[in-house]
Amino acid sequence: MAQVQISEDLLRQIGAEKNSLGEIWGFIRRWPIIPLFLLALLIFTGIFADVLAPHDPLIARPDNRNIPPVWETSIVLNVKLGDDPLVFPDPVDKPIEEAMLLYNITPTLENTANQEAVEAAFKEAGYLAKVKWSSWDHILGGDNIGRDLLSRIIHGARVSLVVVTVALIFGLLIGVSMGLVAGYFGGLIDEVIMRVTDIWLGLPFILVAIVAVIAFGQTFTILIILLGILSWTPFVRNVRGEVLSLKTRDYVSLAKVAGCSTFRILVWHILPGTINTIIVIATLRVGQLILTEAILSFLGAGIPPPTPAWGAMVNDGRPYINDAWWISFFPGVAIFLVVMSLNFLGDWLRDRLDPRLRQLN
Amino acid sequence: MEGALRMITFLVRRIIFACFAMIGATFITFGLSRAAGDPRYLYAQEGGYGITPERWDALGVEMGLDKPVVWQYAVWLGNILKGNWQDSLLDRKDVFGKIVDRLPPTLKFALASYIFAGVLGIPLGVLSAVSRGSLWDYLGRGFALFGQALPVFWVGIMLILVFSVKLRWFPTGTLGDGFFDWKYYVLPTVTLGWIAAATYLRLVRSSMLEILDSEFIKLARAKGVSYNTLIWKHGFRNALIAPLTFSSLLLTGFITGAVVTETIFSIPGLGRLAFEAITNNDFPIMVGVVLVWTALYVTMNFFTDMIYALVDPRIRYT
Numbered sequence: 001m002a003q004v005q006i007s008e009d010l011l012r013q014i015g016a017e018k019n020s021l022g023e024i025w026g027f028i029r030r031w032p033i034i035p036l037f038l039l040a041l042l043i044f045t046g047i048f049a050d051v052l053a054p055h056d057p058l059i060a061r062p063d064n065r066n067i068p069p070v071w072e073t074s075i076v077l078n079v080k081l082g083d084d085p086l087v088f089p090d091p092v093d094k095p096i097e098e099a100m101l102l103y104n105i106t107p108t109l110e111n112t113a114n115q116e117a118v119e120a121a122f123k124e125a126g127y128l129a130k131v132k133w134s135s136w137d138h139i140l141g142g143d144n145i146g147r148d149l150l151s152r153i154i155h156g157a158r159v160s161l162v163v164v165t166v167a168l169i170f171g172l173l174i175g176v177s178m179g180l181v182a183g184y185f186g187g188l189i190d191e192v193i194m195r196v197t198d199i200w201l202g203l204p205f206i207l208v209a210i211v212a213v214i215a216f217g218q219t220f221t222i223l224i225i226l227l228g229i230l231s232w233t234p235f236v237r238n239v240r241g242e243v244l245s246l247k248t249r250d251y252v253s254l255a256k257v258a259g260c261s262t263f264r265i266l267v268w269h270i271l272p273g274t275i276n277t278i279i280v281i282a283t284l285r286v287g288q289l290i291l292t293e294a295i296l297s298f299l300g301a302g303i304p305p306p307t308p309a310w311g312a313m314v315n316d317g318r319p320y321i322n323d324a325w326w327i328s329f330f331p332g333v334a335i336f337l338v339v340m341s342l343n344f345l346g347d348w349l350r351d352r353l354d355p356r357l358r359q360l361n
Numbered sequence: 362m363e364g365a366l367r368m369i370t371f372l373v374r375r376i377i378f379a380c381f382a383m384i385g386a387t388f389i390t391f392g393l394s395r396a397a398g399d400p401r402y403l404y405a406q407e408g409g410y411g412i413t414p415e416r417w418d419a420l421g422v423e424m425g426l427d428k429p430v431v432w433q434y435a436v437w438l439g440n441i442l443k444g445n446w447q448d449s450l451l452d453r454k455d456v457f458g459k460i461v462d463r464l465p466p467t468l469k470f471a472l473a474s475y476i477f478a479g480v481l482g483i484p485l486g487v488l489s490a491v492s493r494g495s496l497w498d499y500l501g502r503g504f505a506l507f508g509q510a511l512p513v514f515w516v517g518i519m520l521i522l523v524f525s526v527k528l529r530w531f532p533t534g535t536l537g538d539g540f541f542d543w544k545y546y547v548l549p550t551v552t553l554g555w556i557a558a559a560t561y562l563r564l565v566r567s568s569m570l571e572i573l574d575s576e577f578i579k580l581a582r583a584k585g586v587s588y589n590t591l592i593w594k595h596g597f598r599n600a601l602i603a604p605l606t607f608s609s610l611l612l613t614g615f616i617t618g619a620v621v622t623e624t625i626f627s628i629p630g631l632g633r634l635a636f637e638a639i640t641n642n643d644f645p646i647m648v649g650v651v652l653v654w655t656a657l658y659v660t661m662n663f664f665t666d667m668i669y670a671l672v673d674p675r676i677r678y679t
Contacts, residue, residue: 195378195381198378198382199378199381199382199385200385202378202379202382202385202655202658202659202662203382203385203386203389203655203658204613204616204617204651204654204655204658205613205617206616206617206620207616207620207635207647207650207651207654207655208386208389208390208651210620210635210638210639210647211389211390211393211644211647211648211651212393213639214638214639214642214643214644214647215393215394215396215644216393216396287509287510291512292617294512294514295512295513295514295617295621298512298514298621299620299621299624299636299639300636300639300640301639311512311514314512314514314515314518315514317518318518318625321518321521321522321526322526325522328515328518328519328522329519332511332512332514332515332518332519335512335515336510336511336512336515339509339510339512340506340507340509340510343506343509343510
């Protein structure tokens with residue numbers, strides 16, 4: 001018996017015997033399936049936000065204020081006698097049926113069917129009740145001024161996507177061209193570019209960004225420019241390093257002899273050799289950009305309201321954390337999932353495309 | 362002898378570099394203050410009431426706007442160096458005084474977070490490297506992963522939700538009255554130190570793995586050096602160098618984190634001052650905060666470079 005067990009263990013260890021579950025797990029571990037799926041979902045929701053969002057993300061309906069997500073029980077918030085605005089309501093915070101029994105109303109199927117019915121039942125008994133109603137119409141609930149949270153998160157995906165893509169292209173253009181020039185020409189140009197990059201890294205970016213926003217106002221353009229000038233530095237460093245080794249290759253010398261212009265050599269002969277590095281850094285950088293955008297929006301220096309931005313949505317829910325945790329919770333989860341997927345994908349790409357970059361961080 | 366000379370050259374280079382970074386910061390803040398339009402608009406809107414054309418011109422002369430921009434910059438820089446900073450727009454108080462008032466809470470809780478990050482991150486990093494592939498390693502790496510991807514502000518709010526609102530373990534808001542009221546420090550310290558701890562963990566782990574794989578460790582093992590000496594004296598001491606170089610990275614994270622954390626926990630520090638400046642559109646305060654913070658940042662960076670050069674004799678003095 002013992003022998004049989006040992007050989008089974010051995011088989012499992014050397015991977016000769018695989019069950020289907022293990023195979024799936026191995027597949028998931030080897031390929032970045034989950035990150036890719038989440039990122040595809042992000043891009044899909046970003047593009048088709050208008051179709052996917054169940055409600056308009058900008059229209060606020062005060063009676064939907066702070067309504068809970070669908071799986072949370074509907075509760076009676078507070079009840080007061082009559083509708084005199086000077087009478088202070090009693091806090092209740094109990095599920096509908098319980099609250100009704102408290103005020104001597106018999107709960108039936110009809111009067112607990114929806115918000116209007118419950119309120120009508122209370123009114124009949126002479127009370128004015130404030131009800132928090134969860135429904136499939138607002139799956140993730142409503143935010144602090146009654147906008148549908150899910151719709152705002154979906155549209156927020158689009159906003160993040162647009163801002164980050166533009167900022168990244170901006171950073172790529174500056175960073176890669178500066179890296180190419182610094183690496184290829186060397187000497188004084190190299191020294192100047194690298195020192196500027198160092199000094200740039202020496203500035204507390206978030207504060208400079210805030211100053212710029214106070215100076216120029218909170219607009220989309222400013223935010224994109226700011227994120228753009230944040231994103232270029234790592235490209236310079238790494239592209240330069242690549243170019244230093246690439247420019248000594250024989251095919252570059254041959255191109256020179258053949259009379260190619262410097263521009264042509266840089267773009268057609270050297271740039272393709274740096275693509276792997278660029279892809280890896282860009283992927284890792286996008287996560288950082290999304291986080292920075294979220295932080296700026298959270299501080300009120302990012303995407304101007306009322307456009308839905310995940311960071312700003314977390315801030316919206318901050319004063320209501322006592323009784324409406326979902327307003328802050330879900331946008332944060334969205335940020336987390338996207339950034340984590342990007343980090344995973346970036347690490348995976350780095351191991352595949354450019355293992356030397358492992359030292360980066 | 363030659364080594365000492367190179368050390369001095371390195372020192373001088375770093376000082377010059379630090380100066381350039383500071384000058385860069387003044388350029389940017391001054392440039393932004395002028396690029397945003399006539400600075401007089403900070404005091405009075407165009408076509409607003411209560412300001413006559415004469416007063417407008419007088420204000421211009423008072424602020425030196427009739428002089429060339431380079432001159433304006435020189436005057437501005439001179440005033441900053443003399444400690445003669447502008448008044449804040451909202452309550453017309455000296456910005457320098459305001460910043461000095463707000464500095465202690467930030468320094469206190471940033472130090473607490475730094476200690477927290479080191480105490481949590483470094484041992485966990487060693488542990489997960491030593492027992493690679495074990496449960497500890499998975500836990501440590503999972504923690505590092507979360508630390509990198511979770512937004513600071515969200516972590517802070519969720520900590521408040523769980524530990525102050527639901528469980529009622531810790532108070533939130535301000536740092537308490539006394540010099541160090543630990544209950545008030547727990548949540549902000551964890552919020553700010555979380556990312557730094559994760560970064561430390563990751564760096565210590567990877568450099569520890571690299572060191573443990575090197576030849577001199579194998580030699581020590583072959584000689585029969587005890588396990589603890591091997592890990593702590595041979596491995597850890599060498600592995601600590603890499604995280605040191607990344608201290609500047611941590612510092613940047615701290616600045617961003619402090620603004621956010623102080624905002625969430627209503628700590629009356631420098632970061633909160635920056636946040637209030639955004640809400641009140643108070644430009645002079647923001648300029649002051651940026652300059653003070655850049656100065657702090659540049660000085661800290663300078664010292665970490667120095668420590669790094671002292672700790673690791675192999676460093677190229679460039």
